Amino acid sequence: MGAVKTKRMPRAVREQQMLDAAVQIFGQRGYRAASMDEIAELAGVSKPLVYLYLNSKEDLFTACIRREAAALVEAVRAGVRRDLPADRQLWEGLGAFFTHTARNPDSWAVLHLQARTHGEPFAAEVTAMREEIVAFVTQLILAAAREALPQALGCARAGRHPHDPDLPEREVGGLAEALVGAAESLAAWANATPGVTARQAAATLMNFAWAGLGDLMAGRPWSPPEEPADG
Amino acid sequence: MGAVKTKRMPRAVREQQMLDAAVQIFGQRGYRAASMDEIAELAGVSKPLVYLYLNSKEDLFTACIRREAAALVEAVRAGVRRDLPADRQLWEGLGAFFTHTARNPDSWAVLHLQARTHGEPFAAEVTAMREEIVAFVTQLILAAAREALPQALGCARAGRHPHDPDLPEREVGGLAEALVGAAESLAAWANATPGVTARQAAATLMNFAWAGLGDLMAGRPWSPPEEPADG
Helix, strand or coil, rough: CCCCCCCCHHHHHHHHHHHHHHHHHHHHHHCCCCCCHHHHHHHCCCCHCCCCCCCCCCHHHHHHHHHHHHHHHHHHHHHHCCCHHHHHHHHHHHHHHHHHHHHHHHHHHHHHCCCCCCCCCHHHHHHHHHHHHHHHHHHHHHHHHHHHHHHHHHHHHCCCCCCCCCCHHHHHHHHHHHHHHHHHHHHHHHHHHHCCCCHHHHHHHHHHHHHHHHHHHHCCCCCCCCCCEEE | CCCCCCCCCHHHHHHHHHHHHHHHHHHCCCCCCCHHHHHCCCCCCCCHHHHHCCHHHHHHHHHHHHHHHHHHHHHHHHHCCCCCCCCCCHHHHHHHHHHHHHHHHHHHHHHHHHHCCCCCHHHHHHHHHHHHHHHHHHHHHHHHHHHHHHHHHHHHHCCCCCCCHHHHHHHHHHHHHHHHHHHHHHHHHHHCCCCCCCCHHHHHHHHHHHEEEEEEEECCCCCCCCCCCCC
């Protein structure tokens, strides 16, 4: 009886369609301006069904952040072949990261901008993802340092001791934070700058980071001047 | 008649005291949890006076962001002597940045975290400051590139053309974004990691960035492998 309003479809499939639509609307309009009406319309379902499945605008946004964060982390992990030399691993990881953020600009806008600008429950979701990526990059830098150790040992007498058990660990943590911060910043810039490809963004960061990290791993740090930077 | 409740003091002085207190409370408690009662108490004034001078919690927060952003930009500009070689300028700029964020951790928490996580009017204030810093760093990198040009020319036949009028400008924009993103990320990390000094954070980023930028400016970019990073 009556018209069939929605096609029969498993709940899981319909939920993904709602999330697809929500990521697009949240990414393009921003969290506050996004309307549940528009999301339901884009997903091709009724608004009550969106509320039935995902409860509230807040919960829908949280579900978007979780799904998109997991997809980004998975894309980076999958892009890196762990049996390659460290610079190739970093290059492939950066390539995977910038390819994913370029192909999914709404997803990146949700994670980098929207999730961080609308309060702490959402920001905490992104912080968890970020910590996972920093840990992954830290492992990558440690592997690179182990690879470079024989070279670095040759330079150890020039001042830097590669066996110092404390400084390197802290410095590696700092380098990983710097690299992740640079990548986040560049992805936003690449998506906002017409004509910048994922490969160009990856190459820019690789030039910035690797030649720098490469010199560092080989025991050739930049030398600060003698006088202190501040009083 | 009656007790003197507040000492006579010029409005401008009292307003700065309110902002000092507000930055501390916003930075430590977060924007939402911060109470106007606590801010007034810390500033040593009545709550109605805070509202009289700064209108609302939103306007008080905006005033904090503007004042702290201007102070940070000024600290970095003042820290750089433009007559030095480019690597020294960058080192001094990073030193000034990390010294300022280490000495004013509540201010940095307001700018980096709170202002970006509580909606777009606040986030736009920080975006404006960030654009100013990116423009400053872009000029610094361009100056470094001009300094390195004679060296780079020697390497031009190896593939990279330092006179290409389009690519370098875009690449410099990308490098500036990467450097600023790395610095933001490292400042948050340094303030959250016990025992990391401003000088160490500056040295970590200098190692990461300069040896990398230095190789790049000298016409020695990292070479990507032949096969593309993605399909």
